[in-house]
Amino acid sequence: MAMCAGIWILLAALHVQAGDGQMVQMDSSKSGFVGSQVELRCIFINSNPPVKISQVTWQKVLNGTKQNVAIANPALGVSVLSPFKERVSFKQAAVRHRTPSLEDTTIVFSSLQLSDDAAYICEYTTFPAGNRENTVNLTVFARPMTRMTLTTPTIVARASKRKMTVATCVSANGKPQSVIKWETRLKGEATLQETRNQNGTVTVRSNYVVVPSRETHKQKLTCIVTYRSERITDSVVLNVQYEPEVKIEGFDKNWYLNRQNVQLTCRADANPPVTIYQWKLLNGSLPSNVEIKNNTLFFKGPVTYDLAGTYVCDATNGIGTRTGIVDVNITEKPMAQGPPGGVIGILGGVVAIGLIVGVAVTVFMVHRRQQKTRTETDNDLTDLPPAHKPAPPPPKKKNSDMKGHLTSDDIQVVHLDKDEEMQKLPLQPPYYDMAPSELTPFTDKPNSGHKDCDVQYAELDTAALASSPSPRSSAHTGPGDLVETLGVIQKSC
Ligand SMILES: *[C@@H]1O[C@H](CO)[C@@H](O)[C@H](O)[C@H]1NC(C)=O
Ligand SMILES: *[C@@H]1O[C@H](CO)[C@@H](O)[C@H](O)[C@H]1NC(C)=O
Numbered sequence: 001m002a003m004c005a006g007i008w009i010l011l012a013a014l015h016v017q018a019g020d021g022q023m024v025q026m027d028s029s030k031s032g033f034v035g036s037q038v039e040l041r042c043i044f045i046n047s048n049p050p051v052k053i054s055q056v057t058w059q060k061v062l063n064g065t066k067q068n069v070a071i072a073n074p075a076l077g078v079s080v081l082s083p084f085k086e087r088v089s090f091k092q093a094a095v096r097h098r099t100p101s102l103e104d105t106t107i108v109f110s111s112l113q114l115s116d117d118a119a120y121i122c123e124y125t126t127f128p129a130g131n132r133e134n135t136v137n138l139t140v141f142a143r144p145m146t147r148m149t150l151t152t153p154t155i156v157a158r159a160s161k162r163k164m165t166v167a168t169c170v171s172a173n174g175k176p177q178s179v180i181k182w183e184t185r186l187k188g189e190a191t192l193q194e195t196r197n198q199n200g201t202v203t204v205r206s207n208y209v210v211v212p213s214r215e216t217h218k219q220k221l222t223c224i225v226t227y228r229s230e231r232i233t234d235s236v237v238l239n240v241q242y243e244p245e246v247k248i249e250g251f252d253k254n255w256y257l258n259r260q261n262v263q264l265t266c267r268a269d270a271n272p273p274v275t276i277y278q279w280k281l282l283n284g285s286l287p288s289n290v291e292i293k294n295n296t297l298f299f300k301g302p303v304t305y306d307l308a309g310t311y312v313c314d315a316t317n318g319i320g321t322r323t324g325i326v327d328v329n330i331t332e333k334p335m336a337q338g339p340p341g342g343v344i345g346i347l348g349g350v351v352a353i354g355l356i357v358g359v360a361v362t363v364f365m366v367h368r369r370q371q372k373t374r375t376e377t378d379n380d381l382t383d384l385p386p387a388h389k390p391a392p393p394p395p396k397k398k399n400s401d402m403k404g405h406l407t408s409d410d411i412q413v414v415h416l417d418k419d420e421e422m423q424k425l426p427l428q429p430p431y432y433d434m435a436p437s438e439l440t441p442f443t444d445k446p447n448s449g450h451k452d453c454d455v456q457y458a459e460l461d462t463a464a465l466a467s468s469p470s471p472r473s474s475a476h477t478g479p480g481d482l483v484e485t486l487g488v489i490q491k492s493c
């Protein structure tokens with residue numbers, strides 16, 4: 001009952017306050033950035049019958065406690081209290097007079113601080129109507145510092161395939177707090193951490209976590225920070241160093257006795273590039289007629305049975321060593337093609353021979369005809385009537401006819417044969433890739449090598465960054481390459 005009565009009295013009081021036409025007009029909310037200037041409007045609507053304004057008081061309300069900011073009195077003048085003295089003033093010159101006019105007591109806050117974030121009451125004390133007041137909520141924004149950084153300029157893809165943070169995006173000391181999102185084709189995860197500061201700002205930090213690999217190299221990673229309605233984006237391109245991915249090219253399964261100039265090439269995809277290629281023959285030493293140039297084995301002279309064996313190429317870069325392998329066997333005769341291919345091949349051969357003979361014959365005939373006409377014209381230029389000249393066209397026509405006839409029907413067959421051969425090859429690749437994911441009997445050996453490499457990583461991580469002109473990178477990369485990749489990172493950071 002007592003409570004009901006209390007509420008009724010309150011409502012009645014509110015009614016009285018709102019009534020009689022007098023009211024205090026203010027904005028409901030205002031906002032500004034730290035350091036900016038903001039106006040808090042306060043206008044007294046003094047309708048009939050007019051009342052006398054005894055005093056105007058501005059108060060800051062924080063945590064339920066009120067603090068006086070400024071007071072204006074028609075008799076005593078105006079007063080702005082500390083700590084607002086330096087930054088708060090009445091907007092209207094008339095208010096600052098010795099006998100102020102107090103209809104518009106708007107105040108101006110200059111160089112806003114986070115601590116100004118509060119509600120402000122503008123209260124009019126009047127006679128005989130009593131007090132009239134209104135409130136404005138002042139919100140102070142702090143623009144965050146946003147930046148994205150790569151964890152390290154170069155990331156090393158380790159054999160352990162462990163996840164690691166590759167980039168960090170931070171939006172520091174923002175009010176309100178920012179939202180961080182990532183945009184990338186990488187298959188990674190983002191972590192999120194929020195820190196609330198005492199001054200009401202929030203620092204948001206997100207790490208991008210991924211398993212570095214050959215596939216993640218050169219991938220773009222974009223951090224999107226949304227602060228209020230602003231969108232801030234920053235991108236980096238990952239520079240991932242990885243072990244060589246090795247394959248041996250050159251063995252076409254058709255190395256027969258006395259074939260000339262065969263070769264094997266060790267191809268490796270690696271970052272940084274491969275600096276050392278090492279060739280070995282399993283269960284033996286390389287044949288004596290072999291010449292090694294960079295990543296290629298040139299077999300001088302004709303093929304012999306001595307060339308047979310399992311060839312191994314170790315490719316090494318700053319990150320590690322991986323192995324490519326190919327089984328070479330030697331046949332006595334060129335490999336017979338499969339039955340359909342063979343028939344087509346023979347047919348193609350016959351056609352090709354026919355074509356060559358045909359072309360040769362026509363070339364010969366044209367040549368002879370030209371010689372003949374030339375000798376004729378040379379000898380009897382004046383004697384010969386122009387009637388002789390139309391003679392050459394017929395063989396020419398014949399020639400082109402023949403060629404056209406042959407190409408349309410038969411050259412296609414030769415092409416088909418070739419295509420078929422090319423399609424057959426990928427089914428049985430001439431090399432074994434030693435990627436750890438594909439466990440072949442040989443992986444044991446390179447793996448024992450990985451362990452040694454793991455020990456080196458610690459040194460290499462830092463060494464690789466510092467030493468662009470290191471001898472390691474000089475053999476196959478120009479130092480320029482490394483500088484270029486580092487340059488890319490600096491640009492994008
Ligand atoms: C002002 O802020 C207070 C407390 O934060 C809130 O309850 C009130 O609704 C706000 N008023 C307006 C007009 O936004
Ligand atoms: C507001 O009140 C809370 C507890 O009610 C206190 O922790 C906080 O420090 C106060 N803030 C200010 C600015 O007084």
Ligand SMILES: *[C@@H]1O[C@H](CO)[C@@H](O)[C@H](O)[C@H]1NC(C)=O
Pocket residue numbers: 034114142173197198199200201
């Ligand atoms: C808020 O607090 C943080 C942490 O103490 C500080 O780094 C930042 O500069 C402050 N922001 C403002 C606007 O004072």
Ligand SMILES: *[C@@H]1O[C@H](CO)[C@@H](O)[C@H](O)[C@H]1NC(C)=O
Pocket residue numbers: 282283
């Ligand atoms: C190669 O040598 C190993 C032992 O050193 C042996 O087990 C293997 O059979 C040999 N392979 C060939 C093809 O000779």
Ligand SMILES: *[C@@H]1O[C@H](CO)[C@@H](O)[C@H](O)[C@H]1NC(C)=O
Pocket residue numbers: 293294475476
């Ligand atoms: C081997 O590499 C060197 C420099 O790296 C290059 O000048 C040379 O042409 C290469 N030789 C062959 C056969 O590729």
Ligand SMILES: *[C@@H]1O[C@H](CO)[C@@H](O)[C@H](O)[C@H]1NC(C)=O
Pocket residue numbers: 327329330331
């Ligand atoms: C050569 O090796 C391939 C595959 O390793 C095998 O299919 C083929 O029969 C071998 N040829 C000879 C002549 O040993």
